[in-house]
Amino acid sequence: MKDRVYNFAAGPSCIPLEVLEKARDELVNFGESGMSVMEMTHRGKDFAVIFSRAKEQLRRALSVPESHEILFLQGGATLQFAAVPMNLLGTGTADYAVTGQFSGKAAKEAEKYGKVHLACDTSASGHDRIPAQGELRTSENAAYFYYCSNNTIYGTEWYYTPETDAVLVCDMSSDILSRPVDVSRYGLIYAGAQKNMSPAGLTVVVLDRELAGKALSCTPEVMRYDVLIENDSMLNTPPCWCIYMLSLELEWLEKQGGVSAMEKMRKERAALVYDVLDNSRFYIAHAQPDSRSFMNVTFRTPSEDLDRAFVAGAEKCGLVNLKGHRLTGGIRASLYNSMPMEGALRLAEYMKRFEEENRCMQ
Amino acid sequence: MKDRVYNFAAGPSCIPLEVLEKARDELVNFGESGMSVMEMTHRGKDFAVIFSRAKEQLRRALSVPESHEILFLQGGATLQFAAVPMNLLGTGTADYAVTGQFSGKAAKEAEKYGKVHLACDTSASGHDRIPAQGELRTSENAAYFYYCSNNTIYGTEWYYTPETDAVLVCDMSSDILSRPVDVSRYGLIYAGAQKNMSPAGLTVVVLDRELAGKALSCTPEVMRYDVLIENDSMLNTPPCWCIYMLSLELEWLEKQGGVSAMEKMRKERAALVYDVLDNSRFYIAHAQPDSRSFMNVTFRTPSEDLDRAFVAGAEKCGLVNLKGHRLTGGIRASLYNSMPMEGALRLAEYMKRFEEENRCMQ
Numbered sequence: 001m002k003d004r005v006y007n008f009a010a011g012p013s014c015i016p017l018e019v020l021e022k023a024r025d026e027l028v029n030f031g032e033s034g035m036s037v038m039e040m041t042h043r044g045k046d047f048a049v050i051f052s053r054a055k056e057q058l059r060r061a062l063s064v065p066e067s068h069e070i071l072f073l074q075g076g077a078t079l080q081f082a083a084v085p086m087n088l089l090g091t092g093t094a095d096y097a098v099t100g101q102f103s104g105k106a107a108k109e110a111e112k113y114g115k116v117h118l119a120c121d122t123s124a125s126g127h128d129r130i131p132a133q134g135e136l137r138t139s140e141n142a143a144y145f146y147y148c149s150n151n152t153i154y155g156t157e158w159y160y161t162p163e164t165d166a167v168l169v170c171d172m173s174s175d176i177l178s179r180p181v182d183v184s185r186y187g188l189i190y191a192g193a194q195k196n197m198s199p200a201g202l203t204v205v206v207l208d209r210e211l212a213g214k215a216l217s218c219t220p221e222v223m224r225y226d227v228l229i230e231n232d233s234m235l236n237t238p239p240c241w242c243i244y245m246l247s248l249e250l251e252w253l254e255k256q257g258g259v260s261a262m263e264k265m266r267k268e269r270a271a272l273v274y275d276v277l278d279n280s281r282f283y284i285a286h287a288q289p290d291s292r293s294f295m296n297v298t299f300r301t302p303s304e305d306l307d308r309a310f311v312a313g314a315e316k317c318g319l320v321n322l323k324g325h326r327l328t329g330g331i332r333a334s335l336y337n338s339m340p341m342e343g344a345l346r347l348a349e350y351m352k353r354f355e356e357e358n359r360c361m362q
Numbered sequence: 363m364k365d366r367v368y369n370f371a372a373g374p375s376c377i378p379l380e381v382l383e384k385a386r387d388e389l390v391n392f393g394e395s396g397m398s399v400m401e402m403t404h405r406g407k408d409f410a411v412i413f414s415r416a417k418e419q420l421r422r423a424l425s426v427p428e429s430h431e432i433l434f435l436q437g438g439a440t441l442q443f444a445a446v447p448m449n450l451l452g453t454g455t456a457d458y459a460v461t462g463q464f465s466g467k468a469a470k471e472a473e474k475y476g477k478v479h480l481a482c483d484t485s486a487s488g489h490d491r492i493p494a495q496g497e498l499r500t501s502e503n504a505a506y507f508y509y510c511s512n513n514t515i516y517g518t519e520w521y522y523t524p525e526t527d528a529v530l531v532c533d534m535s536s537d538i539l540s541r542p543v544d545v546s547r548y549g550l551i552y553a554g555a556q557k558n559m560s561p562a563g564l565t566v567v568v569l570d571r572e573l574a575g576k577a578l579s580c581t582p583e584v585m586r587y588d589v590l591i592e593n594d595s596m597l598n599t600p601p602c603w604c605i606y607m608l609s610l611e612l613e614w615l616e617k618q619g620g621v622s623a624m625e626k627m628r629k630e631r632a633a634l635v636y637d638v639l640d641n642s643r644f645y646i647a648h649a650q651p652d653s654r655s656f657m658n659v660t661f662r663t664p665s666e667d668l669d670r671a672f673v674a675g676a677e678k679c680g681l682v683n684l685k686g687h688r689l690t691g692g693i694r695a696s697l698y699n700s701m702p703m704e705g706a707l708r709l710a711e712y713m714k715r716f717e718e719e720n721r722c723m724q
Contacts, residue, residue: 001391001393001394002391002394002395002396003396004390004391004396004397005395005396005397007396007397007401009401009402009403009406010403011403011599012400012401012402012403012404012599012602013401013403014397014401015398015400015401017390020389020390020398020400021390023389024386024389024390027382027385027386027389028366028379028382028383028386029363029364029366031363032363032364033364033367034364034365034366034367034369034680034682035366035367035369035376035682036377036382038374038377038382038561038562038607039369039371039374039375039376039377039561040371040374041371041372041373041374041375041683042374042562044371044683074436074437074438074441074563074601075436075437075441075584076436076584076598076599077598078582078583078584078597078598079436079437079582079584079585081582081583081584082582082583082584082585083582086582105583109582109583112579112580112582113580192598192599194599199400199401199602199603200400200404200599200600200601200602200603201436201563201564201600201601201602201603201604202563216580217474218474218475218578218580220440220441220443220444220445220448220471220474220585221440221443221444221471222437222438222440222441222443222444223441223444223582235440236438236439236440236554237373237374237438237554237556237562238562238563239436239562239563239601239604240374240561240562240563241561241562241563241603241604242563242601242603245400318396320396320397321403321406
């Protein structure tokens with residue numbers, strides 16, 4: 001069997017080894033249940049313990065105030081692109097800050113259900129930066145202001161929480177749990193779990209309960225936040241295994257020191273890679289320095305051939321999934337919470353070595 | 363650690379031990395990938411192999427004709443309650459055969475999107491039977507005819523495929539893969555995986571490609587069958603772990619002899635329990651004999667106190683999750699593909715013993 005690799009995929013992505021080992025050890029027979037978590041009825045007492053524990057752990061990790069409910073759903077961020085306007089837009093207008101592919105898709109989806117106003121659109125410069133507060137053009141009486149806090153594809157991240165009179169809605173799929181967030185400032189936060197929380201198949205929604213109950217009549221029952229709150233995410237069978245895995249990952253996160261420890265680690269990890277970029281006359285970073293993501297570092301070499309050679313060579317060293325997104329090309333290193341410091345160190349070393357070996361060939 | 367139990371839950375439910383053991387052995391490091399299946403990017407070559415394999419296995423197991431596409435989705439049957447009318451209803455009428463809780467919910471959801479005609483409604487007799495073909499009142503030019511082939515809660519099952527001029531749509535969540543089905547007669551079949559296929563979090567849709575492309579304008583992008591077909595279920599990240607588990611379960615199913623072997627086994631398993639009911643003056647079966655489900659056997663004892671004693675006593679013998687649904691009370695034994703014959707045998711023996719011990723007390 002091949003050794004375990006360092007996996008820089010943008011999502012699904014790496015999971016801490018000790019989490020995987022625990023899941024393996026408990027897989028066939030969990031605790032005193034006599035069965036696998038995958039076999040448990042979601043309405044039984046054994047799964048109820050796992051479910052409440054995951055909710056409590058997440059409430060603690062993100063300091064979610066009592067005003068806000070936590071939902072464990074299916075369908076990914078893409079289903080939330082529709083669920084958000086279906087539940088919150090009403091007959092009003094929503095402001096969308098388009099700073100990447102996913103916020104662009106969300107804005108387009110919202111147009112099906114009502115009026116959308118673009119608060120910004122950074123596509124002209126290849127989504128290489130996040131606009132400053134002063135650049136955001138908000139509309140009067142917007143139903144909500146929507147943004148995506150980290151752009152996985154372009155490697156940019158919002159360093160500030162936008163100031164707006166509207167309800168704040170944020171897609172935190174790729175940087176949730178990587179830094180402290182004042183949840184009370186948000187009406188709704190959601191995140192596909194597969195980047196920084198758990199395996200693919202779980203979507204976490206954190207929302208102010210007061211926002212629920214105003215869904216459009218065409219909203220499917222299982223997408224109505226009020227119905228989901230009333231049923232504690234169990235209108236139908238939830239993605240039980242992913243909720244269990246989330247609980248194991250949050251246990252690990254808590255042991256590491258919680259979200260503030262994650263923030264310290266993400267800075268250290270990303271610095272290792274950005275330092276190489278900043279001291280190089282070979283690599284070209286995609287994101288502007290004031291908007292650089294701590295989760296996804298995007299860059300390229302002087303040529304597409306060298307990009308390919310970089311990715312192939314890295315794979316031979318056990319550093320995998322470094323190919324950039326098809327929209328941008330180049331190279332992307334995703335450095336989520338679960339990426340060990342050692343992985344970032346090895347990548348930085350490989351980058352330096354690759355530069356030395358290939359710079360003269362230019 | 364407690365021994366593994368016989369799990370009669372209605373879903374999520376039991377999984378073959380050898381499937382769980384294989385998942386455990388591969389969990390931390392899958393094949394030559396150097397990572398867990400849970401860590402694999404869904405667009406990478408390792409997961410592509412797992413994904414295509416699961417699709418091919420399912421096509422083989424169900425003999426899905428080339429005219430029909432297989433989709434691996436999220437959201438459960440409940441999301442399909444909305445997706446079906448959103449995609450297929452147009453401005454027409456749909457016929458719904460209401461023979462249980464889930465077909466009733468599906469009909470109610472469809473009313474949000476268009477006209478619904480009830481082809482039958484067995485609620486007056488507590489959904490204890492499936493109407494004969496001659497009892498179905500179909501409407502002229504219906505966009506589709508909808509039914510649920512097995513009623514998990516009430517323990518009834520359709521023994522025939524309804525004859526209708528309309529497109530046939532069937533929710534097979536609780537009996538898919540348990541008997542041969544002529545898929546070519548159906549426009550669309552769907553099933554939540556957590557009963558007879560895989561852990562919770564995966565929904566399988568099998569549909570005639572020609573039906574796609576007529577979605578209502580309010581349909582979320584990720585619920586449009588045409589978009590999902592075009593993207594081979596990967597408009598966004600699919601529930602990768604559940605797809606992998608489905609592949610392992612289908613490998614097991616194929617080794618057992620496929621769907622025809624499953625049909626033979628389900629008859630034998632259910633007969634063990636129904637024989638006890640038929641030879642008892644103590645237990646009261648819920649379903650009419652001509653509509654009995656081979657998957658979910660529903661019955662009760664002469665009193666609610668005895669029902670509770672039955673369930674508690676069974677649990678002490680390692681026969682768990684036998685409590686009936688809250689809508690019906692009583693007892694329910696779910697005997698899906700993964701339930702070993704030994705489990706049904708033990709249950710039948712326990713039922714006889716419990717009757718002997720408690721009959722005289724009446």
